[in-house]
Amino acid sequence: MSMDRRSGCPINLSLEVFGDRWSLIILRDMIFGGRRHFRELLNGSMEGIASNILADRLKRLMGLGILTKADDPSHKQKAIYSLTEMAIxxxxxxxxxxxxxxxxxxxxxxxxxxxxxxxxxxxxxxxxxxxxxxxxxxxxxxxxxxxxxxxxxxxxxxxxxxxxxxxxxxxxx
Amino acid sequence: MSMDRRSGCPINLSLEVFGDRWSLIILRDMIFGGRRHFRELLNGSMEGIASNILADRLKRLMGLGILTKADDPSHKQKAIYSLTEMAIxxxxxxxxxxxxxxxxxxxxxxxxxxxxxxxxxxxxxxxxxxxxxxxxxxxxxxxxxxxxxxxxxxxxxxxxxxxxxxxxxxxxx
DNA sequence: CAAACTGATTGCTTTTTGCAATCGGTTGCA
DNA sequence: TGCAACCGATTGCAAAAAGCAATCAGTTTG
Known part of the structure; x- marks a missing residue:
C-alpha cells in the first residue's frame, strides 16, 4: 500500500513500488527460485530476510496486485503465493x-x-x-x-x- | 558506501546500490533532465528531495563510482556532477x-x-x-x-x- | 557593501528497518 | 494419544534512515 504518489512519473512510481531492499529479492526468489511458500522464501533467502519483513512485503505486494495468495489443498495452513502478470x-x-x-x-x-x-x-x-x-x-x-x-x-x-x-x-x- | 554484501548475486548487489527511494530519482534527473548542479537537483526535483538526503546520496553515488564531481570554472563555489559510464x-x-x-x-x-x-x-x-x-x-x-x-x-x-x-x-x- | 546564490551541514522528530522471541493452529510420527 | 516439527505470521524493542527547518561560510552580482 502506502501509495505516496510523490509524482506521476513512471520511474518514480516504479520506485515507490520497488525502491526498497527486499521486494525485488522476494520476487527474484519466486521467479528464478520457483519458491511459492512463506517458509521457502524465509529459509531459502540467501540474504537472510526476517520473517516480519517478509510478511510485510508479501502483504504489500498483494495489495499492489503483484502477488496473489491461495490455500494449498494439501495442507490447511499452507498458503501458495502466485505471481500476477504484473510481476511476470x-x-x-x-x-x-x-x-x-x-x-x-x-x-x-x-x-x-x-x-x-x-x-x-x-x-x-x-x-x-x-x-x-x-x-x-x-x-x-x-x-x-x-x-x-x-x-x-x-x-x-x-x-x-x-x-x-x-x-x-x-x-x- | 555501506557495501553490505548480503550476497554476491547480481540482482542483490544492484539492489544494494539502488534499493532506496532517491538514488535513481537523482540519476533520472541528471540523465533525462540534464541537471548537473546541486541546486538544480534540489529545486528541480519534482518529488521534493531534502537537501541533506541529496547531499548524502551524491556522496554515496560518488563513492560507488557512479558519479564524479568537478569544479565549475565559471563559479568557484559551483560543483558540476557528471555521470560515469557506470551510470550511463x-x-x-x-x-x-x-x-x-x-x-x-x-x-x-x-x-x-x-x-x-x-x-x-x-x-x-x-x-x-x-x-x-x-x-x-x-x-x-x-x-x-x-x-x-x-x-x-x-x-x-x-x-x-x-x-x-x-x-x-x-x-x- | 548588501542581497542573492553556491554546495552543503546541523539538530531534531517521525518513520522504517531489522532482530529475536513468540503465537495459535496443523501435521506427521511413534 | 501425545508430542515434536512445521505452518504463516505477530509482537516488542532497538537501531537506522527519512524528512523537515534552520543555518553555515564563501562567491557572485548589483
Whole structure:
C-alpha cells in the first residue's frame, strides 16, 4: 500500500513500488527460485530476510496486485503465493538489473552465471521464461514442447559452475 | 558506501546500490533532465528531495563510482556532477522501469510521454542517447550529425503534451 | 557593501528497518 | 494419544534512515 504518489512519473512510481531492499529479492526468489511458500522464501533467502519483513512485503505486494495468495489443498495452513502478470512482466527488468550488476559490481561466479545466460538469451529467452511463469502461476497453457524450461537451464548452469566444471568460465576454486 | 554484501548475486548487489527511494530519482534527473548542479537537483526535483538526503546520496553515488564531481570554472563555489559510464549504462534499466510503470501504475499523461517514446525507440534510441550522455559527461566525440538529440526530442514531446496538443494522445485538460 | 546564490551541514522528530522471541493452529510420527 | 516439527505470521524493542527547518561560510552580482 502506502501509495505516496510523490509524482506521476513512471520511474518514480516504479520506485515507490520497488525502491526498497527486499521486494525485488522476494520476487527474484519466486521467479528464478520457483519458491511459492512463506517458509521457502524465509529459509531459502540467501540474504537472510526476517520473517516480519517478509510478511510485510508479501502483504504489500498483494495489495499492489503483484502477488496473489491461495490455500494449498494439501495442507490447511499452507498458503501458495502466485505471481500476477504484473510481476511476470518484471522479467526483463530483472534481466537488465542482473546484467548491469554483473558488469559493475563484485558478483560471485556461481551466482552470476544465471544472469549471464539470461543476458545472452535476450528478449527471446525472456519471453519463453515469461510463458513458463504464466503456465506455473496463472494456469495458462504452455505451447508445444519447446525443450527444457528456462529455469531448469539456468539451474543446471548454476550447478555446473558450483561443481567446478563451468562451461566457458574458469572454475571457482 | 555501506557495501553490505548480503550476497554476491547480481540482482542483490544492484539492489544494494539502488534499493532506496532517491538514488535513481537523482540519476533520472541528471540523465533525462540534464541537471548537473546541486541546486538544480534540489529545486528541480519534482518529488521534493531534502537537501541533506541529496547531499548524502551524491556522496554515496560518488563513492560507488557512479558519479564524479568537478569544479565549475565559471563559479568557484559551483560543483558540476557528471555521470560515469557506470551510470550511463543504466539507461536501458530506466527505460524498462518507465515502460513497466507506464503499463501498471497510475502515471500522469504529461510525465509518461517520455517513457512511451523511449520505449518505442527501443535499444537503438537508448544507444543514441547513451552516446549523447557520453559526449556531455565524459567528453567523448559525438558521431556526425544524427539529427536532434534524444533529450530534446523527449522534452519537445513533453511540452507538446503539456500544451494540450499531444501527438497521438488525448489532451490532459 | 548588501542581497542573492553556491554546495552543503546541523539538530531534531517521525518513520522504517531489522532482530529475536513468540503465537495459535496443523501435521506427521511413534 | 501425545508430542515434536512445521505452518504463516505477530509482537516488542532497538537501531537506522527519512524528512523537515534552520543555518553555515564563501562567491557572485548589483
Amino acid at each position: 512482466t518484471l522479467v526483463p527488468i530483472l534481466a537488465h538489473l542482473g546484467a548491469w550488476g554483473r558488469v559493475w559490481l563484485p558478483v560471485s561466479a556461481e551466482l552470476s552465471i544465471r544472469a549471464e545466460l539470461l543476458e545472452k538469451g535476450g528478449p527471446q529467452m525472456w519471453d519463453k521464461f515469461m510463458d513458463e511463469l504464466r503456465h506455473e502461476h496463472l494456469g495458462m497453457p504452455l505451447d508445444t514442447s519447446a525443450g527444457p524450461s528456462v529455469r531448469a537451464t539456468l539451474q543446471a548452469a548454476y550447478e555446473a559452475v558450483v561443481a567446478g566444471k563451468a562451461p566457458g568460465a574458469s572454475p571457482a576454486a | 549504462t543504466l539507461v536501458p534499466i530506466l527505460a524498462h522501469l518507465g515502460a513497466w510503470g507506464r503499463v501498471w501504475l497510475p502515471v500522469s499523461a504529461e510525465l509518461s510521454i517520455r517513457a512511451e517514446l523511449l520505449e518505442k525507440g527501443g535499444p537503438q534510441m537508448w544507444d543514441k542517447f547513451m552516446d549523447e550522455l557520453r559526449h556531455e559527461h565524459l567528453g567523448m566525440p559525438l558521431d556526425t550529425s544524427a539529427g536532434p538529440s534524444v533529450r530534446a526530442t523527449l522534452q519537445a514531446a513533453y511540452e507538446a503534451v503539456v500544451a494540450g496538443k499531444a501527438p497521438g494522445a488525448s489532451p490532459a485538460a
